[in-house]
Amino acid sequence: LTAGGWAITGSAVASTGARQAGTWGARISGTASMEKSISTVGFNTITFSVSRRSSGMDAGEFLYLEWWNGTAWTVASTVNTTAWTTPSFTLPAAAANNAAFKVRFRTNANATNERGDIDNVTVRGTPNWSDENPVHQAGLPSPPIHRVIHLGAPGFRTGGACLFRR
Numbered sequence: 001l002t003a004g005g006w007a008i009t010g011s012a013v014a015s016t017g018a019r020q021a022g023t024w025g026a027r028i029s030g031t032a033s034m035e036k037s038i039s040t041v042g043f044n045t046i047t048f049s050v051s052r053r054s055s056g057m058d059a060g061e062f063l064y065l066e067w068w069n070g071t072a073w074t075v076a077s078t079v080n081t082t083a084w085t086t087p088s089f090t091l092p093a094a095a096a097n098n099a100a101f102k103v104r105f106r107t108n109a110n111a112t113n114e115r116g117d118i119d120n121v122t123v124r125g126t127p128n129w130s131d132e133n134p135v136h137q138a139g140l141p142s143p144p145i146h147r148v149i150h151l152g153a154p155g156f157r158t159g160g161a162c163l164f165r166r
Contacts, residue, residue, distance in 0.1 A: 010028075067095060068103075
């Protein structure tokens with residue numbers, strides 16, 4: 001995971017057992033976290049989605065999905081269920097146009113057999129058009145550009161963050 005730009009504390013690893021789709025997912029065990037910076041400069045209406053589940057968590061233990069606004073972490077969601085879910089969250093305005101934006105997944109479990117699994121991590125934004133976009137300036141419709149985070153470990157779909165036109 002570190003090869004894909006993820007900062008890791010504790011036990012967070014790429015695992016075939018943590019996948020919801022494809023070959024690999026990420027598994028966070030015990031008390032651990034993984035985070036990744038991704039600038040949202042030039043983008044507004046930031047949405048964040050991830051496939052996630054947990055296993056073996058006790059009452060009060062969770063897989064946390066969080067985002068960094070440049071000053072503090074904000075919890076987008078917590079998970080304490082064994083079924084895969086893939087929610088999408090529209091983040092507050094502080095997530096937009098933010099060079100310091102980060103996403104983090106962490107667990108607060110007290111044993112290494114208690115874990116959270118994540119896969120299909122996506123951060124999307126709508127571009128803030130400027131004079132550098134001649135198609136938009138001509139008044140013609142342009143498809144949105146999105147920034148997508150892939151887990152970025154060997155075996156994952158792609159490494160790092162990428163921009164694509166949809």
